Amino acid sequence: MSDKQGHKHHGKSSKDVLSAETVLEKTGLKVGDTFLDAGCGDGYISIVASSIVGKEGKVHALDVYEESIDKVKKQVQDKGITNIEAKVADLTQKLPLKDNSIDVGVMANVMHGFVAEDEVEEVMNEIRRVIKPEGIFALVEFKKIESVRGPPFEVRISPSDVESILNQYGFEVLETADVSPYHYLVSSIKKD
Ligand SMILES: C[S@@+](CC[C@H](N)C(=O)[O-])C[C@H]1O[C@@H](n2cnc3c(N)ncnc32)[C@H](O)[C@@H]1O
Known part of the structure; x- marks a missing residue:
């Protein structure tokens, strides 16, 4: 790991100690919303968000670490989820998202x-x-x-x-x- 990557914690998840439901309840996320999980890791917050926003809603799961995004995509496929778009993206660069397009964003442990x-x-x-x-x-x-x-x-x-x-x-x-x-x-x- 280079110095530049020293505090990035690729691949670490808080899933066992942090409840996605508790976090999302605090944001007021609701049916039909467009949600951003910025630095999603293995995407466990995105998966719960996808069931809250429902099929009229959308979840953007972004992470710079390709292996994490591959894991999110695999879960999306295995669970037949249709409203999560998982993409490799560096949060320090221009994001692959339109202006004023997100109702609720979460950045957890990043x-x-x-x-x-x-x-x-x-x-x-x-x-x-x-x-x-x-x-x-x-x-x-x-x-x-x-x-x-x-x-x-x-x-x-x-x-x-x-x-x-x-x-x-x-x-x-x-x-x-x-x-x-x-x-x-x-x-x-x-x-x-
Ligand atoms: C400690 S993990 C947290 C993952 C998840 N949010 C959670 O709470 O379980 C930090 C995440 O931020 C991602 N990350 C770090 N720097 C990033 C950057 N510049 N752009 C996008 N993601 C980044 C890492 O790849 C890693 O998945």
Whole structure:
């Protein structure tokens, strides 16, 4: 692993400790919505989102790691899911999504890596471009505590770090909540 990839945690999933249902319930995701799972990993949040949005809705599962996207595509095929589009995409580059096209976006356990690599601006400008006005964007991060699960303590970010990132890019914070023994979530709404 190169230094550049040092905090990217390719292939790691929080599935065993973080409930996708709890995260999605906090975002208010509903039938017919278009959902973005940014840095989806094995796609376990996307799979639950796909059953919430239903056939009138759509889920975009994006990750830079091809093996993860292959895993998502395999599950999509095996389960006969028709509303998930899984694509290899680098969140620091232009995303393969239209302007103002996403009702609800989630980025779980990824942002601390962009903070460590000084890539927040590129990422958040794209997130802002693709989320609809008044759309929801939620960041989930590992709590800034010493724990065996998750990234090293030094690269963990606090709820106030996350809130200030969101505010800086035009998202108004709605709620900061505990969502697992290891994770917190900050939900926000895109404002003009
Ligand atoms: C710790 S995993 C979290 C995966 C999933 N969101 C979860 O909570 O289980 C971080 C994910 O972010 C992805 N990632 C890191 N940098 C990325 C980038 N620049 N663009 C897209 N995905 C990225 C990694 O490949 C990895 O799948």
